[in-house]
Structure formats: structure tokens, C-alpha cells
Amino acid sequence: MNMKLNSSLTTLTNTSKNPFFRFIHYSISLKFISNTVLCVPHIAHNLFDKIPHRPTTLKEHNQLLFSYSRDKQTKEALNLFVSLLHSSLQPDESTLSCVFNICAGSLDGKLGRQVHCQCVKFGLVDHVSVGTSLVDMYMKTENVNDGRRVFDEMGERNVVSWTSLLAGYSWNGLYGYVWELFCQMQYEGVLPNRYTVSTVIAALVNEGVVGIGLQVHAMVVKHGFEEAIPVFNSLISLYSRLGMLRDARDVFDKMEIRDWVTWNSMIAGYVRNGQDLEVFEIFNKMQLAGVKPTHMTFASVIKSCASLRELALVKLMQCKALKSGFTTDQIVITALMVALSKCKEMDDALSLFSLMEEGKNVVSWTAMISGCLQNGGNDQAVNLFSQMRREGVKPNHFTYSAILTVHYPVFVSEMHAEVIKTNYERSSSVGTALLDAYVKLGNTIDAVKVFEIIEAKDLMAWSAMLAGYAQTGETEEAAKLFHQLIKEGIKPNEFTFSSVINACASPTAAAEQGKQFHAYAIKMRLNNALCVSSALVTMYAKRGNIDSAHEVFKRQKERDLVSWNSMISGYSQHGQAKKALEVFDEMQKRNMDVDAVTFIGVITACTHAGLVEKGQKYFNSMINDHHINPTMKHYSCMIDLYSRAGMLEKAMGIINEMPFPPGATVWRTLLGAARVHRNVELGELAAEKLISLQPEDSAAYVLLSNMYAAAGNWQERTNVRKLMDKRKVKKEPGYSWIEVKNKTYSFLAGDLTHPLSNQIYSKLSELSIRLKDAGYQPDTKNVFHDIEDEQKETILSHHSERLAIAFGLIATPPEIPIQIVKNLRVCGDCHNFTKLVSLVEQRYIVVRDSNRFHHFKDGLCSCGDYW
């Protein structure tokens, strides 16, 4: 025994009349007893003297042990046991199983193992009840392998032993073993009892297994556990968890006797599945049946009122809960706070929170913080978060995952550090929130690092990472990740598919990729889920395949606002204004709600088609008929609408009338239009504003310099270029991509790196002769260098999109449309060139530039030369 302890014990013995009594009861922890008392007989004896009615026979010992165990007086029970070990009495199987039960209850594995070692000499561990208690003890203290070994070595096993083993695996989250062992048990001829069945069902509930749940139900019927209310209660939970509410209700209806757990389970089932009307039905029936609602009943029902966003109902339930005496109940008050926050009644929620009498715990703090976050009060949430910690309440994984939806860069880094310190980094929910924060901050590298650290990645974590890749357009990475999650046995849901399909909408993605995920979604019967079909419409539209987008839209069995918006935006991007507006009309005919996004689609459709008056009409109608406040994006659309039509004064007028200062997009739009319409004065103004807002954005300098060049003002152009050099701003080079046989090829202007370069350039020379015969005149206005026209022509003829088109003509058969993606806007001369190529080569060519789609066919473009 350790010297230090020995001397402190000696000191205590000398200074106090009842040293061990005080020592044991006031200072030492359970662990301490386990390490010392068992080994020190005289300590135990002295302690034993303090027990009020000293038992003498084994039976009396056992009875006292049992009552200590029942009242969870662990220390007292262990002391009694130690004294028994040092008396002349021999413990029997009841003593030992009771002691192991006590160790299991204390959750102290070290202690349990020590007691086990002490008891081996009594030779009773083979006894079925002792063995069973031992299994339970090892399982509860996370020593799964030891528990299993004891079980395997037991000579005789009964239903209780088997149930302990099953419950042990379930306790340790190893649900997969539970069903297997349950089958093995029956194979060995042991019939389950109601506890076994409850345990198995609880495990299935946790694992979410559908098929097996039905088998268990069949068995319940077969073995007739009719009188076992807990079995039925857990069946109700099982079916609710699996979304099989009708089956849950069947069980509920067939029960002759129901306890309050039954009613609460049924209510919780309806709440979980969003069937709020049924919640109230059961709640009323519960009261009619004379069963008093508990605090959990109120909490569930209030949650239901919250999801209905019915403030009146929330208040009604609040009154009812108060009348039933739950005026200060923490759980009920927390549920009320959440409900009020959901109904946007933040003042009421906050005042309930500040008045919480029973003290605020981590749940109520987190509920209030989330309430602020959902109502846009990020700063308020951050303040509450620090206040919570000042008051000594430690955040849990709920709190961290909630607060991490605040995406202030410095705050996110601070939280990341804190999450590492508190060991929540590996938690799936916290990790997911953190990785999403990095994604939203545009930092994919850290997002990936966080993702890799998450220990047990659940579906949400995978989906968040997929969404991250979708945002950065990393289609290949997204596809790889998707296949990896399948390989790990995770079953994707509709959200997983919407993320990965969204990643396939990136302009550089292989066209086949999106189709493959579409096929996969059909196979998994998830293609009709709203978010999947909307993602498909957008993906096909962005990939240039507007017909497939419409096909998906047409086949949708149900549509929501997003579905309609996706189709309108799709048509609008393709310049098919008429169709976009038809979809909008159809939407209104069906009395669908419209929103701010709908009008962005509608107005841009008008912009691309030059329908200025119509655009203005829709803008007015949005404000006056639909009471939607225009955002910056709407104003940008309107400025685009007017300035593309050359009505720059009108555009300027809108800028002056805007209720908030115009942002960079507004000035960029105006600058582009000023360049096209050669309005140097307005261009200078717009460029100046744009450069002051975004000094690092190359587009502003390039547009301004091109504008000076177009006006022949080479001096000013040189000045702008010099300014760019000084500020180290680089012009984004123009790239074009083309996909041939599932491989993407990219071209720079004047590119010579392609293996077929020679053939590409000779194709271009051949085309240039044929096009000139067809009346093509190079438009050298589009070359912004102070050089001779002949040189300008050469520069034009080697723009990246032309190289890509030439390669497309060489490398693909004539019936295949050529699809090109360009990162900048296509220039006027290349637009003419492409029109004529589509005529002389009889090819369908689709070009997606940074702004919209151009469909070239028979010498014409879908944009009507208006872009």
C-alpha cells in the first residue's frame, strides 16, 4: 500500500474519534475505496462498527446489501461487503450477484474487476446468477470483451444471462450484435422474455432497421407478451422511429391497458414525423382516458405547436401546462422557449428564459442561443454564448454545432481551437457545423481537414462535405467522395443526391457525370424527391441541356416554389424568355406562391430578350402586387435590363433611386454597358466606384482599359494598365473548355499545347476562307491593342473559343452538338464567327459564357445577337 496514504490514514486515526467514518464519508471517492479499502482489513472493520444495526447472519448481510443496492448507497454496500469478507461468514451466490450489480451500477470497471478477483476463490462465479451479474458489470463498465468471456465460460445460461449480454452490447452502442445474438439464443432453445424483447426493440430503434422490426413484432404476437406494456411501448417507439406510424398506431390501438409511457410514446411518434394534427388527437384522448399529462407530454405537444408555427396554440398549451402545475418545470419552459422563438416571438422567449426559476442548464441555454440564430440574431447569440460560459455552464455538442452557424472568420477560428480543447472535434455534429463554416468562408482546405478528423461520419457529415465540393465546383472530388460513402455502407438520402448533382452542374464537369447520378437516384427511387428533381433541373440547364431540364420538370409529380424557380431560371439563362414567362404564368394560374428569386429569373429573362417594358412591369408588380421588397440583386437586374438596351440614363436613374448604396455588381453591370455603348463618361464613373469597392478585382480595370481602347484613347488605356501593374492586379486569362469522349480539354488564346495543334490551326485557316466567302468580316473593334488591323485579325482568329470549336469539329462526328464553356464573355467577333460556322458546317454549337448560354444553329444564335 502506498506510503503517503498510509501516513495520512495514521494522522486521521490519531486526530479524530471516528477517523475512517469521516474519511470514507466525507473525503474519499469511490475509486479510492476500490484501491485501498478492499486491501486493508482493519480499516474496513473499523468502518463496519459504524453501521447502525450490525447484521450477524449471512441472510441479514444479504438483505442489508440488497437494500443498499436498491437505494444506490454504493459506498455503504461495499463497506458491508468488505467486512463480510473478513468475518467468519462465507458469501453465497446471492451476496456475489448483489455485489456485482452494485459495481455495475457504480460504472467503475476497476472496482468491479477487483471484486471479481477477490471472489474467484469462492468458486461461485460459475453460478448462473453470479455469472449473469458479472456479464452485466463488465458490459456496463465498457469491458465488452471480458463480459463476453465470462458469458462464454458460463456452464449454464438462462434467459436473464442472454438478456444481460444483449443489453450489454446495446449499452455499448454495438447494436449490430444484438440481433445476431438474439437469434442464436433462440436457436439454443432459450425463449425470450419481455425484457429481452424490450432490449432488442430498443437496439433496433437505435439502429433504424426496418425489416427486422417487423419480425420482432411477429414474435411478440407469437409469444404473447400481451401483458407486457413496456414491450408494446418500445414497439411504438420502434415504428415511429422508422416512420411507420400506421403500424405504431396499430400497436397503440390494440393495447388494452396503456400507461403514461404509452401515451407519451405515441405523441412523441407523431411529433417526430411531423403529424401535428394527430398529436392533438392523442393528447385529447389521453386526457379523456383520465391519464394525467406529464411534463414530457407537454414538451412534445408544445414542440408540435412550434412546427405548426401557430402562436395561439403555443399560448393555449402554455396555459394548460401552467394549470397542470408545470409553472417552473425546466423541460416545459425550454420547449416553450423554442416554440416562441419559432413563432418569432423573441421577446417572450427571452423573458421566459430570464425568469427560469429552476436555473438554466445547458439545454435551455442552447435552446435560447439557437432561437436567436434562427431569427437572425447572430450577435445576440454570440453574446449569450459567452454569458453562458461566464455563468459556469459548459457548452455541449448541441451548443457548439448551433453556434458554429455564425460564420465570422475570427470567431470560427476561436471556436475551432475551443472545440479541439474540449474534445468535440471528433463529434459528427460539431465537425459538420465546423466544416460547413469553413466551406461558407471559402476555405475548402480546412473544411476537408475537419471532415477527415470526424470519427464516426454520419450522413449529414458526408452531405456537408459534398456540398462543399459543389460550392467550389470540384466535381471530381465530389464524385469520389460519393463513391467512398457508398463503399462504407452509408445509404445516401435525397439531400446527398441534391448535393452531388449540384456539384455536377459546374461548367467544367464531365457531362456524363450528372447523368450517372441521375440514373443512380432513379435506382434508389429518390429522383422524385423535390430537392433532387430541382437539383436535376438546374444541373441539366447549367450543363446546356435545357430540353432534359424541361423533361425532368415536366415529369415532376409534385412541385414546390424551388421547382418552379429552377425551371424559370433555366429558361432565362438560355435566353428563352418566352418559355420562362410561360412557366411563370402557369405558376400563377396554379396559385403558387412566388418569391424574390422567382422575380430575379423573370426579370433576367426579360433582360436577355430585350423586353425592357415587360421587365419594368414585372418589377413594379413584384413590389406592388406581391409586396416583395427588392434586394440589391433585383436592382442589379433592373440596371442590366436598361443598360443593355442602351438606356444608360434610365439605369443611372435607378441607381440614384435605390434605397441603399449600390454594390459592386451594380457598377460592374453599368461599366459593361457603358463599354458596349461607348459611353466613356459613365464608364469612368462606374469603374471608379467599382475599383474603390473592389480594388483587387481585375474585371473593373480590364473593362475600363478596353473601353478606352475602343474609343482609340491609347494613352488612358496605358495608364489603366500601369495602375494594374502597380496594384499587382492581373487580368484573368480567357479559357474555353470542350469535352470530348468524357475528357475535358482546355484552351487559352493562341494556345499551341494541344497535341493536335497543327490540325486545329489548319482547320481554322480553312474555315476563315470559307467564312469570308459566306460574307464574314472580322470586326477588329474587339481587339483592344494599338496595332495594325491585319495583326488584330490574327489575334481574333486565335481566341480560345475558336480553338475549342475547331477541335470539336475535328474530333467529333457531325451529328454531335459541340458544347463549349468559356470563363469570360464571348466577344462580338467570335459570336459572328460561331454563327457562320454553325451554318457552313451544319453543326449545332452551344457556348456557355460567363453570362448566359448561346445556342448556334443555321447561322443564328438563340440570344438574337443581344447579350
Place this chain on the structure above:
DNA sequence: GTAGGGTTAG
């Protein structure tokens, strides 16, 4: 009773 991921816009 509290939490994280997803679909529409430019």
C-alpha cells in the same frame, strides 16, 4: 426540452 448537411438567383 437543445444541434450540424440539401434544392432556386448573378
